[in-house]
Amino acid sequence: MAKKRKVKATFRYYEMPQEMPLIALLGEYSGAMWGGNELDSFHFHNNMEIGYCYAGNGYMAFTEEKLPYHGDMFTVIPKNFSHKTIFDKKDDGRWEYLIVDLDKFLGDMYKNNIQLAEWIAIRANRKVHLAQAGEQREIASLIKRIFQAMKEQKEFYQEEVKGFLLALLTQIARWNKEETDENDIVPIASNSTVISPALNYISIAPEKPVKIGELAEMCHISETHFRRVFAECMKMSPVKYINHVRIRRSCEELKRTDAPVSVVASRSGFPTLSTFNRNFREIMGISPQQWRKNSEYYEHKLHGYGSQSENIGEAPDKGIIVQ
Numbered sequence: 001m002a003k004k005r006k007v008k009a010t011f012r013y014y015e016m017p018q019e020m021p022l023i024a025l026l027g028e029y030s031g032a033m034w035g036g037n038e039l040d041s042f043h044f045h046n047n048m049e050i051g052y053c054y055a056g057n058g059y060m061a062f063t064e065e066k067l068p069y070h071g072d073m074f075t076v077i078p079k080n081f082s083h084k085t086i087f088d089k090k091d092d093g094r095w096e097y098l099i100v101d102l103d104k105f106l107g108d109m110y111k112n113n114i115q116l117a118e119w120i121a122i123r124a125n126r127k128v129h130l131a132q133a134g135e136q137r138e139i140a141s142l143i144k145r146i147f148q149a150m151k152e153q154k155e156f157y158q159e160e161v162k163g164f165l166l167a168l169l170t171q172i173a174r175w176n177k178e179e180t181d182e183n184d185i186v187p188i189a190s191n192s193t194v195i196s197p198a199l200n201y202i203s204i205a206p207e208k209p210v211k212i213g214e215l216a217e218m219c220h221i222s223e224t225h226f227r228r229v230f231a232e233c234m235k236m237s238p239v240k241y242i243n244h245v246r247i248r249r250s251c252e253e254l255k256r257t258d259a260p261v262s263v264v265a266s267r268s269g270f271p272t273l274s275t276f277n278r279n280f281r282e283i284m285g286i287s288p289q290q291w292r293k294n295s296e297y298y299e300h301k302l303h304g305y306g307s308q309s310e311n312i313g314e315a316p317d318k319g320i321i322v323q
Contacts, residue, residue: 048076201218255292
């Protein structure tokens with residue numbers, strides 16, 4: 001049996017302008033502009049990419065899968081998702097793109113509710129979409145209105161763009177609602193504001209030891225009431241939620257550094273290595289050592305899409321949605 005060819009993917013980093021949460025690549029990009037039928041090679045970005053096709057035909061390629069596109073279609077591609085565009089002809093295809101730093105943008109918009117900002121970002125960045133504009137008219141309209149505002153740059157256009165962008169991201173997040181995983185940490189908006197001081201504290205410093213009573217005091221409610229509201233909002237106890245946040249933070253350190261697992265456990269706020277290992281396996285389904293050896297693969301399975309690796313082998317289920 002022939003060995004499966006590995007696909008190379010390159011990383012493209014976009015630095016956002018200080019005053020704006022996005023970069024608009026205007027002027028209708030085509031195959032001729034990129035010097036060939038294929039738009040470079042497989043690549044992924046540090047930010048979300050939203051593309052609109054005005055005319056032309058071709059394929060969007062996602063590692064091992066190719067999906068056809070034509071005029072009046074758009075794409076929503078999460079950050080760190082490998083892809084490339086293949087044009088039918090060198091001079092075919094007319095695209096414009098938005099590169100969006102949704103994490104910073106939503107964090108700035110919801111400074112007093114970090115948990116809500118994080119959840120909208122997670123939901124919006126969850127799935128790849130290749131969709132007909134006619135089937136998602138509101139989203140398609142918002143994309144084109146952002147392009148128009150960026151081209152015209154009328155008075156207060158930056159505020160206008162930010163308003164359209166917030167509407168666009170919330171629409172995409174709502175679109176992805178049916179993809180919600182039962183393991184996700186989802187706040188209920190109506191009650192989450194009551195416990196938002198505690199959520200903010202945990203988000204900023206999950207590794208610090210804290211008593212449930214202290215979290216309740218931050219929210220100016222009794223410990224009994226705090227536990228009840230927290231369970232209603234987060235679908236888990238405060239202790240279990242803190243462990244989830246700590247483990248997810250530890251995943252990043254295991255991937256990013258060569259620090260011993262015992263050191264990562266201590267930095268993550270776990271008093272003993274055995275407690276860390278038990279919680280890690282319970283939440284992630286594997287050991288910390290297994291995660292470190294192949295974190296990209298397990299990230300794919302966790303999030304349902306894409307790759308952050310330069311060297312992509314067999315791709316897991318990417319969860320691509322075509323409409």
